[in-house]
Amino acid sequence: MSIEKKTSKTLLLVGNPNVGKSVIFTRLTGVRALSSNYPGTTVGFMEGCLRYKSEAYRIIDVPGAYTLDPTNEAEQVARRMIDEGADLAVIVLDATALERNLYLAFQTMERGLPTIIALNMVDEARHRGITIDVGKLESLLGVPVIPTVALSGVGISKLIERIPEARTGHVAPLSSEERWQKIGSIIGQVQKVVHRHHTLRDTLEDLSVHPLWGGLIGILVIAVSFYVIRLIGEGLIDHVLDPLVAKFWIPFLIKLSEALKGWPLAQHLLVGNLIDGSINMEQSFGLLSTGLYVPIVMVLPYVFSFYLALSFLEDVGYLPRFAVLFDALFHRLGLHGYAVVPALLGLGCNVPGILATRVLESERERFIAATLISVAIPCAGLQAMIVGVIGHLGIRYVFITYGVLFLAWVIIGRILHMTMPGYSPELIVEIPPYRIPSVRDLFFKLWFRLKGFFKEAIPLVMVGVLLINALYMTGAITVITGILKPIFTNLLGLPAEAAAPIIMGLLRKDVAVGMLATLNLSPSQLVVATVTLAMTFPCIATFIVLWKELGGKKMTGSLAIMIISALTAGTLLRIALSLSF
Template sequence: MASSISVKVKSRRIMLAGNPNVGKSVVFSRLTGLEVISSNYPGTTVEYTAGNTILAGERFSVVDVPGAYSHAATNKAEEVAVSLLTGEDKAIILNVVDATNLERNLFYTLELTGLGAPIVILLNKWDIARRRGVSIDSAALERQLGVRVIPFVATTGEGLSDLKRAIEQFNSGRLPAPAPVPDGPDEKWKLIGRISAGCQKIEHKHATLLDRLEDITSSPSTGLPFAAAVMLAVFWAIRFTGEGLINHLLDPLFQQMWLPLAKSALAGLADGTFLKTLMLGSTPVPMESFGLLTTGLYIPFVTVLPYIVSFYAALGLLEDIGYLPRLAIMLDSYMHRLGLHGYGTIPLMLGLGCKVPAILAARVLETPRERVIATALTLSLAPCMPQTAMIMSILSPYPLKYTLAVFGAIAAAGTASSLLLSRLLKGETPELFLEIPPYQSPCVPILAKKLYFRLREFLSEAVPMIILGVLAINLLDMTGVLGKVSSFFKPAVTGLLGLPAETVSVMVLGFLRKDVSIAMLTPFALSPGSLVVASVFLSLYLPCLGSFMVMLRELGAKDTARVTALNFTAALLFSSALNLLIIFL
């Protein structure tokens, strides 16, 4: 029997530590429920998540530490992990281990046991290990390591009662005495080999349907077509879900309930007064009024939120079943040419729905250089879902070649600007080193919690920025500055783009809401060629207001100006070239 030591545990903090993709976040959600806050670790953009839980009658704060393979930090995530785990306060460490890959996970486990903190090992994915024929003697592993080992299934809660009893043991002051840990890595791996041989058996199992699917989606010959099919399916699901929420729920609620209520509340103010114009705008149309209670709320809650809900639901599903890492690997070669690695596909996918969460998602990338390139590519490679719908709508009366010309030109401009940016910004693209988790069935409660967390982040971070931007646009309009901006851009619009001077107002509106500006091209009775030029320019020239404000917060003023200037230049060059080539369409 393992010996024990007498220790008084003062900490009421629990650190969830382990390799990437071992299920720490699912364990975190299982422990904390909905009492969660997301924070940025000081000095970096690598996130950790903190929440609270009740164990053994005591309230504990729980921190989901970024995944790491070693305390010899090689990236920002591992630097954050080391800082959190080696602080003065010896928190209780829950080392989440992937039971399907025990030997590889044990290296980090040995480093954690050497910290001198109370530690419990959770053999997560215990059910998947059994399904794959992996049998682990948890009692033998506990004797070898000298710390408590608990088989665990985070998605179902199996093992949670054993974890609570382990915490009670900490409170009693009696802890297992960890086994001595050798210093050098070679000695550690030799010890890991002996431990694995003594407590793990692997039986041969015939390949299941999930095993075959893993092979199909990981091989370039079959994985790339599969990835294209998945992205197309996600694209259409988001489109129909978002449009359905807007047309059948949110827009009717806003028009029939909120607008009359807002107008009634301000009925005592005369039309044209400063306060009434500031709150309701100058027109009754929510998307054109610039009012805080009209446009300021319509944009985030009616036009943006539906696509965010649908995309985050799809993203959570792909995360939960374990597909996203495979998608990143399939696209890694292409992304390297643009100065990114495969994980850059995540903000790009988000950008197909809405650019605001896509810019926020660029935080998953390791270096500031990658985040700048990813943001530029996200803004320029493809239009967001509302823009796409509007482009397809205004060009639907004409042959398909005009629609294809728009999206082809946008993709070419985005690729070209990102290639240029990757060469202007000094630095190298890190290699993609990514854990590939096994496929598993999604857990609906976990999916719902993830969706809640992400929506709350959007509502707390992006919505105030959008409202602030609407306020600024309204004040510029009321003071006449907006008119001067329109006059400034008129020569470029008429001379280089070949568009009527009246469309300058549409260009200015595009900063607020691009899909609306594209829809407002219809009254000008433009030719299909001019519609192509205008659509490309409006999609590329500036980020929309919400994207600009969030980008300013994420990248800072200097990089925001750099990305905006580059995209505007690409928009002007490609749109002008299209204006010259349009006669061949």
């Protein structure tokens, strides 16, 4: 259902990160919502609508912020949204951290915006021995305060009923020191904390951020997540999508191909080349064959399973802890801990990995993260071929391949960090308690992410297929291969025939590795060729998304880094292997 453009009032949903604001947004709007970026930024926000009695509200989920004195791009956007004016605001407070949450609430109310407070997570506060006098808090603030439990929906109907009661409250403009003094006075009057015994959940929360145990738990979480992701992804491909394609889509394409025999150009563009007299969904490169098969059958199942795992880890409350554990390492690469999210997604598919760089705050961070994903993080399909093809040579060659990619990731990251202007902002993240996620909200979040994939990735792959067809139809790919043959022979120690498969990596890197395996290369040559392939041009889907996210100028810089890095790594690896084996 589309969002109505004309609504009588605009309502801002304001709060710190991890206070349950997005869940309340979902409760208020249901599925009648859309996501977009704030103009001139990469900060996303959600927009939906709510009807209550005769009133209609346009609800905007303002990016999470700790303060309206901005320390990052998200807080800059939050401030601009609030300052630009709205009819009213619902400020979501975390009842387990009321003192810190009230600072943003005061700043918002000081702007004279009619306000209503949603005191969320009152169940968790109770479990922690925290009791809050809601009536007294409402009296001191001068605005309605409604206790809620967003995950279960408790208090949401009362919140909706009291939206018309939003008021400006008793808060006047204050200095930072005066604001904290006022907050301290309020906390002393409304909040009581009693002793509570340490629970198993408390122990697990402490262990998961411990330098040693947190790392071990992180490794376990990654291992289990990737097992589940691969299980779901491969299960969907092998048992659902491939059988459907074989039963329904390929017969349709065969009939279409026969009908278009009199129009060879249309036949080639829509259906593609026949491989050994039949349609090969991976290599025919028609818009309706490879153009749809690659994003929907080969990529979408892994995107679905990755986003499912990611959403679960977010809603459970583990992901911020994971980011904290990796923050020190990523800072050495010019990033902060949340860059682990795009990196993990990139291990499934580089497309969602690069799209996920939007969670990072600066253009500098997004460029570094996107480049590192494209150069040194192999997608699931490429990993499967590395293990399958290189693994037959011996496990040491698999370790060499992954070792070189990891070293490239670290070294390129360090070089970019030292040479690119700007700085890496500190990781400021609220670590929420562990929670049991809501299945409804988890799949709502998953649906929005998949909608973004369908909207952005699939059209880009179709454009890429058209581009590749143009290269082949004009003979440009043959010219490019001829130009690059001396480089492959002299620098990488590979036969001239290896140039074509590596260039084919622009289409499908996993297919290209399979083509390398047919050239009777020595083990050392095959490893060099595979590493070079993995680090050069990303597949066409990733290439197009990289172009869209970075822009033409920065994408060109990123590609230059890829080419130089791949040739350097391949050459040094050839020399090292010739001395060692």
